[in-house]
Amino acid sequence: MLYAYLNSCLTVTRRLATRDLHPLCLRLKGWHSGLLRPVFLLLIILILSPFFCASRLQAQTPEPQEIKPVPLLTGSTGFITTFDGGEPHLGPIVTSVLLVPMGERWMMESRATFESDLAEPPGVSGFHGVVRKEVDYAQLDFIANPYLTVTLGRFLTPFGIFNERLYPVWIRNLQTDPLILPIGIGPSNASTGAMLRGGFKATSNFNFNYAVYFSALSTVTPVNSDRFAGGRAGIFVPKARLEIGGSFQHLLQDERSNLFGFHLIWQPQSLPLDIRAETARSRRGSGYWLESAYRLSQVPFWRDALRRTQVVARMQQSFPGALPSDAVASVNTNMFEFGLNYYLMDGWRATSSYGRQFSFGGNKNVWTIGMTYRFVLPLGREGAE
């Protein structure tokens, strides 16, 4: 079966290359010519391949969970003080995530953020600011089978890894955003539309994960979003604890450009070290960041204190694109950051960092210090049922 499938993939690829396509496919002529069409079709073929295999592997679907999940209110809270170029900012933040499982296959999830950036306006004493309230995402998930989950609503744009997986204050190792974070995630970090995603074991050595999505244009602030379509695919090698992947997005408005991204996560088994990296390239800006975080649990002295301590380093660079952007720096910018985190208890962490930013617009120091806390509150009986 695998041979036949690969053979058919090769045939389609060959036909795409020679443009010997079915007449129906000629309707796709409106697509952008050149590299985009075959790449997009190949992406679709790759994405759809597990579903064809899925129908033959239904018998392998595990039995439904015996434990009935309970609705949860979880999230995080933090208070981060930032000294940005010597100017102090106070940043209280509360993020709540509501998870409502329905039956065996459905889940409604939503995240709301309340945050403020309190600063001292010139000539006025004290810190002032407004509280920003935002629904980051509100989505309905349907777990169709072990290979596919369908998501509808407003969801975090899966371009790269930071926005979707590392953004919450209790997860991120450094409290400042990467310079390239705004690339590819839309005006409010989220998309409005539909998404297909999933992860499955491809071979005994690695898992494959993917997400394809379409977002519609929304101009309603703060739930605005751009019109684009894209996808992300990656492989995860559990034995090596290594994940690599790439993201692609095609903007369906304005300049109708393509965006590309690449990400990597690696945790060597022999060391308590996390290495993460991400690159992004678009017509409105490009760049990369590379971060390593080392937990001092192997240091042979002061074990009790040092096993809770983590040192972090990140370097990043952003380049302006051919088109202007409000979100990405308009000049070449480099930034080096060093952080120190101390885990007081499960979910509660003290965090600090120092960063030096170099750019044509002027160099500056960025200091952060604060606390983060993650909470989990069940909205029902917790025990096994």
Place this chain on the structure above:
Amino acid sequence: MTRRTIIAGALVLMIGSCLLAIAQERKETASAAVPATPQKAAALADGASAGSPTAATHGRATTRVLHESAMRIEGEKRFRANCGRCHMAPHKFPPRTMATIVRHMRVRAMITDEDMQLILHYMTQ
């Protein structure tokens, strides 16, 4: 040209380090004598109890214990590999709470169905 060279160099370094890590992992796995999956552990236990009919009951109990033990070991392994990719591994939660979290993470982190079942099993022990 310089940027392309840097990107190509970075890609080569990353792919090289991946291959190195995989090779290292394979070497370590080959030297380990622990059964890799619950099925293998159960099969080992079955093989051990098949020889003597008088020890059938004892063998079944041993199989179940070994199966549970292997599931727990495998679950812990999957838990560390999957959850640690993004955040510090949390402490255990009550079973129904954990079931919701695992379902959420299945969607968010795109962990596989098998990983989800094993992690849930481990976290609810």
